[in-house]
Amino acid sequence: MTATANDASTFEAPGLDWRRQIRFSAIGALSCAFIALAGMPVGLDRRSIVYPVLSLGYLSLFWVPFVLASLAGSQVVLEGMGERERDTRDLAAGALVGLGSALGLVGLMILVKNFNLRDPLVNWSPQLLELLSFNRSTTLGMLLWVVLGTTLGLLGGAMHVVPAMVRAKILTVVLSVLIVSVLQTFLTDLLEGFRLEVFTDFIYYKRGGLEILGALLVAVLAIAIPLLVAGRIKGLRARVQKMPPDERSRVNLVLLGVGAALLLVLPFFLGKIANELLANVGLFVLLALGLNIVVGLAGILDLGYVAFFAVGGYTTAVLTSPNSPGFSPELPWPVALIVVVVLTGLVGLFIGAPVIRMRGDYLAIVTLGFGEIIRLLFLSDWLSGWFGGAQGITNIPGVDVGIGTVKGTDPRSVFLLVLVFCGIAIYVSWRLEHSRLGRAWMAIREDEDVAEAMGVNTTSTKLMAFVVGAVLASFSGAIFSAKVGSIFPTSFIMLVSIIILVVVIVGGMGNIAGVIVGAVVLIGVLGGPKQPGLLQELGQFKLLIYGALLVWMMLKRPEGLVPNVRRSRELHQEEFLQDAWLKGEIDEEDPS
Amino acid sequence: MNMLQILDLSVTFGGLHALRNLDFHVEEGEIVSVIGPNGAGKTTFFNMISGMVTPTSGEILFEGESLLNLDPSQVTERGIARTFQNVRLFANMTILENVMVAQHCRTHQKVFGALLQTKAFKSEEIAIREYGEEVLSFFGSRLIGYRLNQPASVLSYANRRRLEIARAMATRPRLLLLDEPVAGMNPRESAELTALIGRLRSEWGFTIVIIEHDMSVVRDVSDRVVVLDHGETIAQGSYDSVANDPKVVEAYLGRQVQDKNADEETSS
Numbered sequence: 134m135t136a137t138a139n140d141a142s143t144f145e146a147p148g149l150d151w152r153r154q155i156r157f158s159a160i161g162a163l164s165c166a167f168i169a170l171a172g173m174p175v176g177l178d179r180r181s182i183v184y185p186v187l188s189l190g191y192l193s194l195f196w197v198p199f200v201l202a203s204l205a206g207s208q209v210v211l212e213g214m215g216e217r218e219r220d221t222r223d224l225a226a227g228a229l230v231g232l233g234s235a236l237g238l239v240g241l242m243i244l245v246k247n248f249n250l251r252d253p254l255v256n257w258s259p260q261l262l263e264l265l266s267f268n269r270s271t272t273l274g275m276l277l278w279v280v281l282g283t284t285l286g287l288l289g290g291a292m293h294v295v296p297a298m299v300r301a302k303i304l305t306v307v308l309s310v311l312i313v314s315v316l317q318t319f320l321t322d323l324l325e326g327f328r329l330e331v332f333t334d335f336i337y338y339k340r341g342g343l344e345i346l347g348a349l350l351v352a353v354l355a356i357a358i359p360l361l362v363a364g365r366i367k368g369l370r371a372r373v374q375k376m377p378p379d380e381r382s383r384v385n386l387v388l389l390g391v392g393a394a395l396l397l398v399l400p401f402f403l404g405k406i407a408n409e410l411l412a413n414v415g416l417f418v419l420l421a422l423g424l425n426i427v428v429g430l431a432g433i434l435d436l437g438y439v440a441f442f443a444v445g446g447y448t449t450a451v452l453t454s455p456n457s458p459g460f461s462p463e464l465p466w467p468v469a470l471i472v473v474v475v476l477t478g479l480v481g482l483f484i485g486a487p488v489i490r491m492r493g494d495y496l497a498i499v500t501l502g503f504g505e506i507i508r509l510l511f512l513s514d515w516l517s518g519w520f521g522g523a524q525g526i527t528n529i530p531g532v533d534v535g536i537g538t539v540k541g542t543d544p545r546s547v548f549l550l551v552l553v554f555c556g557i558a559i560y561v562s563w564r565l566e567h568s569r570l571g572r573a574w575m576a577i578r579e580d581e582d583v584a585e586a587m588g589v590n591t592t593s594t595k596l597m598a599f600v601v602g603a604v605l606a607s608f609s610g611a612i613f614s615a616k617v618g619s620i621f622p623t624s625f626i627m628l629v630s631i632i633i634l635v636v637v638i639v640g641g642m643g644n645i646a647g648v649i650v651g652a653v654v655l656i657g658v659l660g661g662p663k664q665p666g667l668l669q670e671l672g673q674f675k676l677l678i679y680g681a682l683l684v685w686m687m688l689k690r691p692e693g694l695v696p697n698v699r700r701s702r703e704l705h706q707e708e709f710l711q712d713a714w715l716k717g718e719i720d721e722e723d724p725s
Numbered sequence: 726m727n728m729l730q731i732l733d734l735s736v737t738f739g740g741l742h743a744l745r746n747l748d749f750h751v752e753e754g755e756i757v758s759v760i761g762p763n764g765a766g767k768t769t770f771f772n773m774i775s776g777m778v779t780p781t782s783g784e785i786l787f788e789g790e791s792l793l794n795l796d797p798s799q800v801t802e803r804g805i806a807r808t809f810q811n812v813r814l815f816a817n818m819t820i821l822e823n824v825m826v827a828q829h830c831r832t833h834q835k836v837f838g839a840l841l842q843t844k845a846f847k848s849e850e851i852a853i854r855e856y857g858e859e860v861l862s863f864f865g866s867r868l869i870g871y872r873l874n875q876p877a878s879v880l881s882y883a884n885r886r887r888l889e890i891a892r893a894m895a896t897r898p899r900l901l902l903l904d905e906p907v908a909g910m911n912p913r914e915s916a917e918l919t920a921l922i923g924r925l926r927s928e929w930g931f932t933i934v935i936i937e938h939d940m941s942v943v944r945d946v947s948d949r950v951v952v953l954d955h956g957e958t959i960a961q962g963s964y965d966s967v968a969n970d971p972k973v974v975e976a977y978l979g980r981q982v983q984d985k986n987a988d989e990e991t992s993s
Contacts, residue, residue, distance in 0.1 A: 568839035588830030
């Protein structure tokens with residue numbers, strides 16, 4: 134008997150893999166215990182998601198059984214393989230994974246009650262036990278966890294059993310409640326700008342989180358709005374698709390213009406907090422766009438990118454502040470900016486020249502070193518006559534733009550200034566990507582030796598990437614020092630480089646839109662190295678989440694949130710070729 | 726005058742003599758084949774001309790000027806382009822971009838041209854694109870049309886080889902080094918490519934050096950054949966004279982066993 138790929142019945146669909154379920158139970162148990170011992174439930178309990186039933190602290194545990202159970206139940210269906218019929222066994226499997234996760238917590242509770250390991254594990258505390266027992270007796274708490282875990286696991290497993298439509302609806306509801314709850318500060322601020330605070334007062338609890346009624350309202354809206362609007366959007370989109378290409382590009386241009394105009398008007402409707410937040414996001418968008426040129430286009434892994442941010446910031450401070458200890462010309466900011474750009478470009482050349490001859494891991498390590506060297510120079514006593522050492526430089530004036538002054542106390546003006554520079558950075562990235570230089574960068578990223586053999590001077594081309602990246606970072610630095618008003622070496626720790634890199638990777642390396650989305654999501658929600666995000670409570674867990682997110686992205690979606698076409702091709706080469714083959718785009722060998 | 730002149734050239738990697746006291750020359754308009762058994766030093770020979778390997782001693786002159794101590798990109802700028810034995814395209818760039826990037830050393834626009842979208846920048850971009858399409862259309866309809874904006878990785882093996890040649894052509898060279906251009910192609914494709922190699926000289930005016938194992942191709946295209954073995958030239962001349970040279974036969978097939986008994990048997 135011959136097996137053909139088209140005959141689905143040829144391959145028996147694999148049965149439910151119980152070993153996989155047990156493995157996931159163990160993972161769930163360990164994750165729950167780890168999260169609890171990392172202190173997330175206790176540390177995040179202050180912030181409600183839905184008041185008073187669900188706090189961020191409990192959410193940090195609740196997602197584990199649900200998500201793991203649904204992950205454990207998912208399976209890859211290969212071409213020519215029948216999909217297994219979903220039945221009650223899937224529910225049982227989900228419940229098993231949920232139960233396993235809960236048992237991890239139950240075990241932890243028993244240990245916490247009977248032993249004291251507080252010395253190495255700071256979070257091994259009575260508060261943790263109290264929280265895990267839902268403020269009741271430990272036994273009752275354990276029972277509750279078993280029930281809750283099993284139920285959540287059951288629901289996770291049920292996601293595979295219910296029809297796809299229902300599943301999509303459930304996900305929409307859960308995500309919108311979460312998102313609306315997280316966006317509280319921002320939305321309250323925004324609606325206040327429109328004098329619509331009645332609405333936010335109704336759905337939000339004053340000290341954070343949605344009210345139960347509010348959550349219900351959001352859920353209803355999340356189901357209703359797509360029903361009302363989806364058809365029309367589809368119709369519009371279809372109409373745009375049918376237009377001739379030049380008309381379509383005109384529509385896109387108009388949309389882009391409207392979007393930009395809205396963005397420029399937005400700050401005037403936002404209050405201080407939201408503007409401050411967006412200004413911080415904007416500073417990181419600038420940095421991420423710059424690093425994207427170096428890492429995403431030219432493929433140079435620069436781990437010391439913060440150096441250019443620091444040089445930009447310090448140069449601005451020295452040139453504009455009256456308190457600058459050594460040389461204090463007190464130039465106006467726009468004039469200083471020209472000097473800053475030139476100087477940072479030169480520093481880019483100076484650091485780049487020795488570094489650029491290295492490749493891969495060596496290059497990454499050396500850039501890491503240079504990033505630290507620059508920070509230590511600003512910190513050193515040797516140069517403290519110029520840069521103030523650990524005292525830094527204070528009293529940096531704002532930016533005088535004629536109609537007003539841009540300074541930290543007026544976050545709206547800072548956000549507007551940042552927007553302008555983000556616009557410039559986007560334009561620069563976009564134009565350079567589609568130029569002779571951009572093509573040369575891509576060729577170097579693909580294969581440096583061949584690029585060199587095809588006539589690309591790799592040394593000068595890579596240096597150019599370094600310099601352009603440095604200049605974009607210096608914009609950010611210059612705005613940063615005018616915004617904060619004072620500047621210290623501690624603002625330029627290595628962590629800044631790492632976080633910008635994570636933003637670029639998670640957003641989508643080599644893609645301008647991806648990088649912006651990455652910065653908005655990560656910096657906006659989690660916060661930057663020092664700057665708080667929407668979930669300020671996350672504070673100390675920020676790095677843990679950054680790390681976990683990075684690992685998860687690398688495993689599941691290495692191309693980032695908004696992938697660059699080329700990169701996702703590269704990372705999913707086989708799937709891409711398979712698709713092309715199915716569409717008949719692969720060319721067959723000529724017949725002989 | 727010789728276009729390329731290599732004088733007494735040696736390349737050693739540690740104790741290994743990849744090339745030993747090599748003398749070699751190519752006249753303008755010639756097609757020269759370099760053959761030899763595996764490990765004879767043929768690819769090192771190309772790497773050395775294109776600047777990817779620095780010779781230990783000797784001299785390389787291209788149009789009377791030394792190529793020693795030049796970077797590969799500078800060698801390409803002087804007018805020497807190459808292809809690679811194990812096809813090395815920019816796989817995630819489109820087919821058109823592959824030939825566009827190869828014109829790097831013939832074009833000049835820098836950052837400011839791109840940012841300000843100057844007239845010079847725009848016209849240069851158009852020129853790069855047009856020349857790229859012209860080069861690609863040399864291979865018939867295989868690499869143009871809807872293919873232009875597809876990534877190079879979807880191409881069939883034979884078409885990747887063609888694109889590699891197109892990319893080398895796009896650098897506007899005078900001397901073209903082809904490293905096993907028909908390896909992995911079927912007989913029909915290799916016959917077709919052989920014809921194209923002839924046209925590369927007659928229509929585009931390239932002088933060509935080929936490394937090739939396929940003897941029918943070597944016979945059909947070359948004016949002169951150079952045989953390398955263990956890094957040394959062991960024979961050169963027309964295809965027929967080289968093919969019958971006992972040293973060449975020995976290099977490829979080994980020496981005939983000089984057995985006394987065998988001699989006696991033949992004499993008796």
